[in-house]
Amino acid sequence: MKKSYWFAAFLMPFLLTSCDFYNQIFGTFVVQKTPDTLVLSIDPDRTELQYLADDSTYAITRYWMDGYGNRLYKSLDERFRRGALHGERKEWSKMGLLVHESYWDRGTRIDSLLEWYDTTRQLKKRIQFDSLGNMEFEMNFHGNGRRASDTIQYNGGKRNGQINFYDENGDKTTTYVYRNDTLLYVEVFKKMYSTLEGMAVMLASRRREDSIKMVNDTTPKNIIAIEDDDW
Secondary structure (H helix, E strand, O other): OHHHHHHHHHHHHHHHOOOHHHHHHHOOOOOOOOOOEEOOOOOHHHEOOEEOOOOOEEEEEEEEEOOOOOEEEEEEEEEEEOOEEOEEEEEEOOOOOEEEEEEEEOOEEEEEEEEEOOOOOOEEEEEEEOOOOOEEEEEEEOOOOOEOEOOEEEEOOEEOEEEEEEOOOOOEEEEEEEEOOEEEEEEEOOHHHHHHHHHHHHHHHHHHHHHHHHHHHHOOOOOOOOOOOOO
16 A cells, blocks of 8 residues: 555656646646637738638738728738638728739639729729639720720730730730740830831932932933024
8 A cells, every 4th residue: 555655656746747737837848739819910900810710721801000090991801721822812902992802722823813993993904714723814904994905815824926005095005926925025116106207208208309309400401402594
């Protein structure tokens, strides 16, 4: 019996150091615990603290704030799965208008990406992706709704051929030529260049006319003398 007491007394310090009560008093052993919440921002006032339903998925929401620290509008809402974007992602302007919307599948952008101008609901850009994240086509627009470029087609996520870009009046400004997504050259179109080219053509035409006139004025002419028999 005495041997049993001696053995229990020997084990007691080790048993105590393994419990939280002893650790809180003496602090000789740190117990590691897994948190059930997650914060990914250095500014907690701009981040909504999300409870983790499990260990692999979470969401982050950020806000636009006024000068007093009050929340005005959401600025960002995105969801993650195992550290990668997964699901819908949205951004808002300081006016509270939606400016970005995209969809993700475990870190790969899929479906469509839509962007709007930050002061209006006018569509700025639309890109379509396949299930592997390759771009299929792209459309760009000006703030007045006019197209900013041709519809850009992608083959396996790469551009080929020429792509025209336009100003807000619909006039062509540049042409980009690609081969296998490598830019070969760029053509620039400006009204000023067209005017200068027209002036150059006009000046060349006038110079040609002046040259012809000068040649005609200096060319020797056949003079026919008429003799009078009375002389």
